[in-house]
Amino acid sequence: MPAKSGEHVSCVYVVHFPDANAIKIGCAQFAHRRLNTISKDFGLPDYENGYLLRGPCSRDIHKIEKKLQKSVHEFTIAPTNNMNQVIRGSGESEFFEPTSMSIILIELFKVAKKCKGTVISGIPRK
Numbered sequence: 001m002p003a004k005s006g007e008h009v010s011c012v013y014v015v016h017f018p019d020a021n022a023i024k025i026g027c028a029q030f031a032h033r034r035l036n037t038i039s040k041d042f043g044l045p046d047y048e049n050g051y052l053l054r055g056p057c058s059r060d061i062h063k064i065e066k067k068l069q070k071s072v073h074e075f076t077i078a079p080t081n082n083m084n085q086v087i088r089g090s091g092e093s094e095f096f097e098p099t100s101m102s103i104i105l106i107e108l109f110k111v112a113k114k115c116k117g118t119v120i121s122g123i124p125r126k
Contacts, residue, residue: 012065013123014104015050019043020079022095023104025072027065032125042079050123053108057115064111071107075100
């Protein structure tokens with residue numbers, strides 16, 4: 001569920017959706033709630049191997065999300081199901097090829113260092 005007007009968005013998340021064979025970069029106040037919502041369209045995310053960026057940089061979270069997405073723009077994909085049909089759903093334009101994960105993580109850690117944020121490995125389910 002996207003943040004409501006005036007709602008504080010507190011983290012950027014990076015997570016693999018195995019069923020869609022894609023990496024998702026997004027932002028949310030509560031990553032687990034957002035991921036549960038979009039899992040209806042894209043299958044369950046790999047919470048254990050996902051990443052969150054939190055901390056003082058949360059006021060710039062939308063800019064950070066867009067910066068990460070731009071860094072791997074050439075890897076943008078439309079996720080597909082097992083029959084190779086394009087899955088349409090919320091956030092579908094923010095999916096990237098799994099091979100882009102190393103680039104995303106390098107950028108994520110650079111941003112975290114610059115804004116004094118914290119990268120958390122593994123996305124809590126609650």
